[in-house]
Amino acid sequence: MSENQPPSGAKRKRITRRDLVRAAGLTGIAGLAVGGVGGYFGAPRTEAGAAGSGSAGGKIKFGLVAPVTGPFAGDGQEMERGARLAIEDINAQGGVLGREVELVVGDVGDQAPENFIQVAERLVSREKVAAASGGYTTTTSVEFDTYADGGVPLFHTNTLQDNTDYVVKNGITNIFQCCPTEPWYASGFQQLMEGWIESGAWTPSSKTAAVIASNDSYSVSIATVMQEGLKKMGWEITLYEEISVPYADWGPQLSKIRNNPPGLIFVTDYLAGDLASFAKQFASAPTPSLLYQQYGPSVPEYMELAGDAANGVIWSTTIGTLPDDIGERFRKRYLDAFGTEAGLSQSGAQYDIVRLWALAASRAGDPYDSDKVSVxxxxxxxxxxxxxxRFGEEDHTAIPYPDAVNDPSLGMPHLTYQIQDQKQVLISPAPYINGEFKLPSWL
Structure with missing residues (x-):
């Protein structure tokens, strides 16, 4: 994380929202957030404040950047539902510093860069939100300057090293990547592979791999790191292809795989529908290959589409709801609220992020003071x-466990699941696991 990042540039000079809108006489109550939300957001000692969006007594606007329509809508709806549950909990406990929080949703649709720019400008300039969060950003970070210059903290889970690098290079202090970046996916899975091979849990049919990526920097980065790592392990890459999403007909790729069956199939396309299609088409004539798919199986839509073909599939996320008491309480709450099961990543992530911001804003004493909230x-x-x-000092990016730290109380767990009997079984890392790796039926 921070020790692996380039040195930070000079701090960006900007006029912040704090300079434009100040709320006086507010003080937060510090506390430790452990699963619940009870009473730690505090209340103001006085009602004094300047006029404007940051004045005491008015609602505090919190922005959500999410693809609630379009091909990524399954994930976007998870984000919105998680954020709404968090705000409901916060307001039930008296709000932030005695003020209610209101969610403002910015739909980025098909995630075209111009959509992110327009949403950023709307949230910062027109809606005057105190902060914003979202699951995705642009790969170029083109919208980051709007949040940095506007003094609006942005929290995201885009899992992209390029986003972290941009923050470090430009000395931005109010943008936080709330999950570890994508290279950890490949390196973490390689460690698991080696462990399964050494223990005898899995004996590869051959030391060969087929790697398929979508043609975006996130997918390509994971695929590249994976190929490099496999080659160091003495493996051969027999197939590498990039596809454009959405992608439904995997016939050409599966034909090549079946003509030269690899020991491992590693797919870094992360769209749930694409991956479900791959699993179903692969299951019709499987090869003696372990099948890994990137992130997409975390979205409930995947299981609905893939059905029994999902059994045996392995997938990972660097941020996901845990199967412990805290995570199970959230899942029950989500099911009761929306009548459907929560996905295993973005709903819990956005629920957490809104509450994390609320605690920080309470401690800062002013939700519109970007500098104090960021500190x-x-x-x-x-x-x-x-x-x-827990964030790196320079890169403001979540630190992964067990990849970078060996203490689960100090890092974000990098979760690896295997689908068994149409159930999501967490097989790594301890102490969060609720099952073990099993050879897929086709092996």
């Missing part, structure tokens, strides 16, 4: 439904 965020070790949030 409070960096000082937090926050335990949410997905695990522990």
């Amino acid at each position: 409070a965020v960096k000082d937090l070790t926050f335990r949410g439904v997905v695990g522990t949030y």
Whole structure:
């Protein structure tokens, strides 16, 4: 994390929302967030404040950047539902510093860069939100300057090293990546592979791999790190292809795989529908290959589409709801509220992020003081439904466990699941696991 990042540039000089809108006489109550939300957001000692969006007594707006329509809508709806549950909990406890929080949703649709720019400008300039969060960002970070210059903290789980690098290079202090970046996916899975091979849990049919990526920097980065790692392990890459999402007909790729069956199939396309299609088409004539799919199986839509073909599939997320008491309480709450099961990543992540911000804003004493809120965020070790949030000093990115730290109380768990009997079984890392790796039926 921070020790692996380039040195930070000069701090960006900007006029912040704090300079434009100030609320006086507010003080937060510090506390430790451990799963629940009870009473730690505090209340103001006085009602004094300046006029405007940051004045005391008015609602505090919190922005959500999410694809609630379009091909990524399954994930976007998870984000919105998680954020709404968090705000409901916060307001039930008296709000932030005695003020209610209101969610403002910015739909980025098909995730075209111009959509992110327009949403950022709307949230910062027109809606005047105190902070914003979201599951995705642009790969170029083109919208980051709007949040940095506007003094609006942005929290995201885009899992992209390029986003972290942009924050470090430009000395931005109010943008936080709330999950570890994508290279950890490949390196973490390689460690698991080696462990299964050494223990005899899995004997590869051959030391060969087929790697398939979508043609975006996130997927390509994971695929690249994976190929490099496999080659160091003495493996051969027999197939590498990039596809454009959404992608439904996997016939050409599966034909090549069946003509030269690899020991491992590693797919870094992360769209749930794409991956479900791959699993179903692969299951019709499987090869003696372990099948890994990237992130997409965390979305409930995947299981609905893939059915029994999902059994045996392995997938990972660097941020996901844990199967412990805290995570199970959240899942029950989500089911009761929406009548459907929560996904295993973004619903819990956005639920946590809104509450993390609320605690930091309370400690800062002013939810519209970007600098103070950002300092409070960096000082937090926050335990949410997905695990522990703790940020690198320079890169403002979540630190992964067990990849970078060996203490689960100090890092975000990198979760690896295997689908068994149409159930999501967490097989790594301890102590969060609720099952073990099993050879898929086709092996």
